[in-house]
Amino acid sequence: MPSPTPPPLGDLLDALSVVSIPLRTRFRGVTHREAALLRGPAGWGEFAPFLEYPPAEASRWLAAAVEAAWVGWPDPVRDEVPVNATVPAVAAGDVAGVLARFDGCTTAKVKVAETGQTLADDVARVSEVRRVMGPAARVRVDANGGWSVAEAVTALTALGRCDLEYAEQPCRTVEELAELRVALARRHVDVPVAADESIRKATDPVRVARLHAADLVVVKVAPLGGVRAALAVVEACGLPAVVSSALDTSVGIRAGVALAASLPRLDHACGLGTVALLEGDVAQDSCVPRRGAIGIREVTADPELLDRWAAPPDRVDRWRTRLADCHAELVASARMGA
Template identity: 70%
Template sequence: MSDRPTFNELQGRVHVVSIPMRVRFRGVETREALLIDGPCGWGEFAPFVEYGDAEAARWLAAALEASYGSWPVAVRDAVPVNATVPAVAPGQVPAVLARFDGCTTAKVKVAEPGQTLADDLDRVAAVRSVMGERARIRVDANGGWSVDDALDALARLAHFDLEYAEQPCATVEELAELRRALSRNGTDVPIAADESIRKADDPLRVARLGAADIIVVKVAPLGGVRRALDIVEACGLPAVVSSALDTSVGISAGVALAAALPELEHACGLGTVGLFTSDVARPNLLPVDGILLPARVRPDPAALAKLSAPPDRQAWWRQRLSRCLPLTG
């Protein structure tokens, strides 16, 4: 990375945008992001608003790597991606899937607060009906189940031939217990760890405790492409690269990571730009024939102006930037 910028140097390089979601996703209806126009490219700083500064600083480190540094060399020229289905009613599933051109894998949100397992089963059934028997389906509970609830839910969801279940329980210890219990019960559903990687002080505990078959890695929460690549290597488990509701700027960093992985056995969760009503880049990083190509992204000036956040939110993000910058090391 070139010399780390000061806050004053960044002031004239940042753009804060606010983009409505097509459907509520992860409790978010409007996604905000601070974009940095650096000497080496564009970076995205968009930790969710409830995150504290120490956690958010990792997202800023990733944005500075993209805008003031470099990414590893790609070992593949295309990255397969999955469709992402929020916790919508079954009747909305066809319209959601239609936004993911050529994707043959779908990640389906489950364990949504206020919903039931019956809702999850109906949603997954709708995805299987639309995509057909040859499609791969994975579910993501965001740590929303207890071990017992997960055992029951996955035994019933296994009927749909799941590729894996992502973060069914909240803690690493629970994931390890669940994985052992699934094996004893003969329920063939691999476990993927997401929050236990990206929100952990020690992401390698997942591998040490035998808590997952697969890890899900996200560039921004892990502090950048290079650090995420190091974590994948240290864990020694198959990896899926996913997004954190990024604009095309952030997605480009995820694609750079996926393109640099020595092995890539699973489609990546990087097609989420389609969940926005708009995007900062034209053309944007939407999958075509189920793939994304590694590329740097430059936002469109007209899109930046149209999506510019209100003045109070501009000020909020600049203040957050000033607090987090000293924490990036």
């Protein structure tokens, strides 16, 4: 989808603040979350692509930040969004402490297939989540594409005994996901498959639906280029959707809430409680779940917190360069679509 022409680069650089916030627990190899925040006429936007993402991919995150800060979002159809707890690849003994940070959540997403860990570690972690939350809770796992089809069949056969809501991106490719769904069905393993990376990192996210590779899709605002772009992907896929985040501050979480609040159908709790994984935030009133949900409200970055978590000057320079590179990508995309 071609992007609208962004504001001038100078306006974006003038509106930029960069923060670096420690994580409570190492998550996907990250110990500090860096994010660039933009203040525009419509509010605040977050530009925080992970550091390894090249400009072509990271430019979608800038498009989402520009939408938030300069355009605003579609009108919501609900007042609050149910949220899941997120459990990193911690030891089973640490599970209860992690879950305690998510007020009232009755759904948990558990990271599995972590490099250096075993299936036994995953089973212990997921089993402990089930024990702590009880039989009525919904428990889902997220492998981030870490298994082959054969490994996924073995793992989900074992983990499925914990009564999983679904498995998120168990294999890397769309073709593998489609093969896995068939393999699970043949073995009577009743674990639905959700596509995440196959949606947000794909040039053609609708292939997931065409190849019958998933039972539902996980969508994230920033990697898809904004709320409106994500809504278009969900509509084109025609599958139930779960909205998730990418270790965002409250500014980024608010965009995810805007997407979830705009979806015509929302059957699952959303992965928008990840501010609880950070040691700090940029808003005084953090966008975290209360009684298992996040309500629709405005989120404003606080100047004192921006100063407290300000990134070092060399990192700010790096983000200014990233922003300029991504701005060039958006301008080129707009010209091609004109």
